Amino acid sequence: MKILVVEDNESVCSMLEMFFMKEGYEGTFVHNGQDGFDRFNKEKWDVIIVDWMLPVMDGISLCRKIRELSQVPIIMLTAKDSESDQVLGLEMGADDYVTKPFSPLTLMARIKAVTRRYQNEATEKEESHVVTSQCFRISKDSREVFYNGQPLTNLTPKEFDLLYYFVKNPKQVFSREQLLDRVWGYQFYGDERTVDVHIKRLRKKIGTPEQPLIHTVWGIGYKFDEMVAGNEG
Structure with a gap:
């Protein structure tokens, strides 16, 4: 290496x-x-x-x-x-x-x-890396995100990876450790603050305070759900 x-x-x-x-x-x-x-x-x-x-x-x-x-x-x-x-x-x-x-x-x-x-x-040998939801169409191959039909171009590389993983796995609750493992690949070595910083930044770019898309599940972690209303801290 x-x-x-x-x-x-x-x-x-x-x-x-x-x-x-x-x-x-x-x-x-x-x-x-x-x-x-x-x-x-x-x-x-x-x-x-x-x-x-x-x-x-x-x-x-x-x-x-x-x-x-x-x-x-x-x-x-x-x-x-x-x-x-x-x-x-x-x-x-x-x-x-x-x-x-x-x-x-x-x-x-x-x-x-x-x-x-x-x-x-x-x-990876998968033919298609496109995920869709009510609000999103995301291509992993081209690194393109369409949010409510409009291109979303201000995501950092890791914000893209995190959003792609959430949209691919809607309504599933993930702990910070699981996100570090599956998005960052750290297994047990990641700093949980890395996840929190990215979540906070990503929330400012998608959803609204009245209709957030990434939700905190207190005591556990986070989930992506386009149908749940509420104010996230």
Whole structure:
């Protein structure tokens, strides 16, 4: 597995290099955002790990530029743990974030999870990946969403995946752990806050406060139901 790490902290790079060697990963390390973008363009990568705070070009800008060209999995390293910062990183195209200080074992699990999910998507052989509902028509192949007959174009990659899974499985209640496993592929390694951030953001783009489409089932998780009225917190 080829991993590009864009991180200016040499001690973090040394730590990751040691763990990559143990896992048999091929790690390449660069120390500013512009060099990271240049290196991204020269080779094919399985995962890219990007630090938020970088010289020359910050991690958010780098993530956005990469996502304009590729769907390669991106994990963001950040010392920022506020919800607004997490949302910004996810909106720019990151698949996940890991908050510093972090356990290398946690990062290794995240790497395996995002690559497993992307590999599974690449090898699926189903002829049709179109799901429909009262409000939606979603094509997994073309990544197109039609909401009440109009194209919905402002979804991030993970918001698309989450909405597709909900519409494909209407009225079923899923715990945060189940969503992490089935949408993110984390199994037991995911951070539940990742689900909550995406749900909150997705709710702002579909439905209304009076007629929400994604419902909280208190003490359990979430479900998608176009027929249930109510005000969700």
